[in-house]
Amino acid sequence: xxxxxxxxxxxxxxxxxxxxxxxxxxxxxxFDPEMIWEPQPSGTRGLQxxxxxxxxxxxxxxxxxxxxxxxxxxxxxxSLLQSGGLFSRRTRKHCGPKRRLWRKIxxxxxxxxxxxxxxxxxxxxxxxAPMLPELLVxxxxxxxxxxxxxxxxxxxxxxxxxxxARGGHAVIPPRKNAKPWKPTSAGAIARNEAxxxxxxxxxxxxxxxxGYHRRSRVESKMNCIKLLGQSLMARxxxxxxxxxxxRVAVLNRYTTLGIPxxxxxx
Numbered sequence: 001x002x003x004x005x006x007x008x009x010x011x012x013x014x015x016x017x018x019x020x021x022x023x024x025x026x027x028x029x030x031f032d033p034e035m036i037w038e039p040q041p042s043g044t045r046g047l048q049x050x051x052x053x054x055x056x057x058x059x060x061x062x063x064x065x066x067x068x069x070x071x072x073x074x075x076x077x078x079s080l081l082q083s084g085g086l087f088s089r090r091t092r093k094h095c096g097p098k099r100r101l102w103r104k105i106x107x108x109x110x111x112x113x114x115x116x117x118x119x120x121x122x123x124x125x126x127x128x129a130p131m132l133p134e135l136l137v138x139x140x141x142x143x144x145x146x147x148x149x150x151x152x153x154x155x156x157x158x159x160x161x162x163x164x165a166r167g168g169h170a171v172i173p174p175r176k177n178a179k180p181w182k183p184t185s186a187g188a189i190a191r192n193e194a195x196x197x198x199x200x201x202x203x204x205x206x207x208x209x210x211g212y213h214r215r216s217r218v219e220s221k222m223n224c225i226k227l228l229g230q231s232l233m234a235r236x237x238x239x240x241x242x243x244x245x246x247r248v249a250v251l252n253r254y255t256t257l258g259i260p261x262x263x264x265x266x
Contacts, residue, residue: 020258
């Protein structure tokens with residue numbers, strides 16, 4: 001009996017993927033002359049914003065792309081705008097003590113396009129399963145959800161019910177020694193079928209049969225998010241959420257340029 005060997009893959013679309021990788025590194029910075037840099041008056045008392053949301057997003061995007069500390073992108077944008085004759089106002093500097101806390105990022109990706117379709121940022125004390133309904137809400141109601149693949153931490157009633165409510169099929173491994181639930185909802189019935197199948201086939205065979213291995217694509221995408229920076233520069237939670245969303249937008253742009261298409265060989 002021959003020993004097991006890992007499957008080898010080769011890239012079928014290397015010319016187009018190679019061109020996409022080169023395009024990711026092209027340096028073409030261009031600003032829309034009609035872009036509004038100064039915010040509209042809020043009409044409320046107190047400290048007013050100095051820059052518009054578009055201006056802040058532009059600075060954060062450059063920060064993520066070039067791996068800059070928080071204040072350096074403002075200087076870069078200022079120099080670019082001054083060289084183009086678009087803006088001459090002094091940028092505000094941020095200073096103050098730093099306090100670092102753990103943040104958790106929850107994402108949902110499209111299995112075919114590999115684009116991040118949903119993202120949530122929470123504090124460290126929020127679990128994974130309660131955020132699944134929030135991720136599904138970010139998928140437009142007119143778009144169907146075929147299946148949702150997640151790890152065993154999502155083997156909860158709230159997760160299965162949320163997936164069933166969107167008409168999707170849950171690919172979630174039941175917990176060890178899992179017992180059937182009372183069939184009071186469509187999610188519970190689907191989960192009981194997974195429990196019975198896992199007992200009949202065994203956990204290892206069930207994972208291959210159900211296609212649970214596709215969950216690794218989410219892990220790969222999360223690793224890409226970490227490559228853009230292990231920490232967040234913003235101190236305010238809402239600004240931290242915006243910083244994560246900018247990173248996701250950058251990754252989605254990279255994905256749109258091109259992804260490798262592989263197939264097993266040998």
